Amino acid sequence: MTKFAIAGVQMAVSAYEENITRMAQYAEHIKQRFPWVNMLVFSELCALGPSPFKAEPMPGNAEQRLQEIARKTGLWLIPGSLFEQREDGVYNTAPVINPQGEVVTRFRKLFPFLPYEAGINSGNEFVVFDVPNAGRIGVSICYDMWFPETTRTLVAMGAEVIIHPTMTDTIDRDVELAIARASAATNQVYFFDINGVGDGGVGRSIIVDPSGYVLHQAANGTEIMPIEVDFEKVRHEREKGIRGLGQPLKSFRDRVCQFDVYQKGSHTESYLHTLGTLEKPVANNSLFTQPQSYVTEKDLSQAQPASDWPVWE
Structure with missing residues (x-):
């Protein structure tokens, strides 16, 4: 085996920090x-936190520190992701580091969690890499898994395991657990969906095998999950x-139908163009047209502004 x-x-x-x-x-x-573990996987944006203002070039100081961790321990390391500063802007990037401390490849998140x-x-490249004498592994990040094509x-590129760092701190975590399990089963692949806690998410990481069986689902605290x-x-x-x-993979390979929806401009996707602009929803101001007697001017003057933290998935 x-x-x-x-x-x-x-x-x-x-x-x-x-x-x-x-x-x-x-x-x-x-x-x-x-000591029998070969690879470590952390959650999305784990190393430097969720602020794009901390973006660094790659290679850079943060990535080099992560390379030293891999080299010192002799482990493969996928340290979640970091914001990467490039000439054309900021990307959400997951480096893959081998036990020698070398960056084998970098995956840039395909689907930022827009509009948030x-x-x-x-990113625009799919990433798989080979572990010598073991198998082929693919990488995706958080919101990417909401698009089954990813x-x-x-898997069509040969991935037998999907490593999927995430940073979900929202109430849709239960939906993601279902997506992770469905992704594993429909693609006959191991799926490692690793979330953070604290400022890094609500936890509940999940690991699923290629039969769709849940090998482990974490709770809401810190946890190490060796599988x-x-x-x-x-x-x-x-x-x-x-x-x-x-x-399902053989059936997909041998399909007769063609998926025209994946051709930009196809008539099949015409409905999608009726959905409006991709933007944040706003409050329904009509709900506040009548004065509320229980809210005073003093209350409003003493109110503190709400924080405007971004939401990451």
Whole structure:
């Protein structure tokens, strides 16, 4: 059997301080406590927090510190993601670092969480990489998984495991758990959906196998989730079917129908163009046309302005 152990780390993330020091402590602890682990995965924007004002070029100081963690522990490291400053703007980027401390590839989030994640550029490349003597792994970030074409493309490129850092701090986390499980089953792939806690999310990370079975679902606190994946299981499932039943990848390959909706300008997508502009919804001002006797001028003068934190997915 071809096995490879991946530890998801559901870590408390600070929006105000760097988190790389704490990530290094986790890595050293995991190396000692779980010496059979081969790879560490952290949540989206874990290293420097969710502020695009902390964007750095890559290579850069933060990425080099992460490379040193991988080199020191001898582990593969996907440190969630960082905001990357490039000539044409800021990207949400996940570096993949090998046990020698080398950046093997970088994945740039395809679908920023618009309209909330405004000002962040979209990547346009799908990323898979090979782990020698194990198998092929694909990377996506948070909102990317809401578009099933993303996972399907990575699997069509040979991915047998999807690493998916996320930063979900909103009430739709239960929906994402369903998407993660469906993504694993419909693509016959291991799916590691790793969220943060504190300023980094509401937790509830989930790891699903290629049969759609939930291997682990975290609670809302900090947690280390070491899971051994079996690449031979993926290959067997794809040959024989999920739980000995459906073979969706083969059926997709052998399809007769064509998906015209994926052709820009196709008549099939005409309805989508009736949906209006992609923008933040606003309050219904008609609800406030009548004065409210229980709100006084003194109340309004003493009210504190609401914080305008961005929402990341």
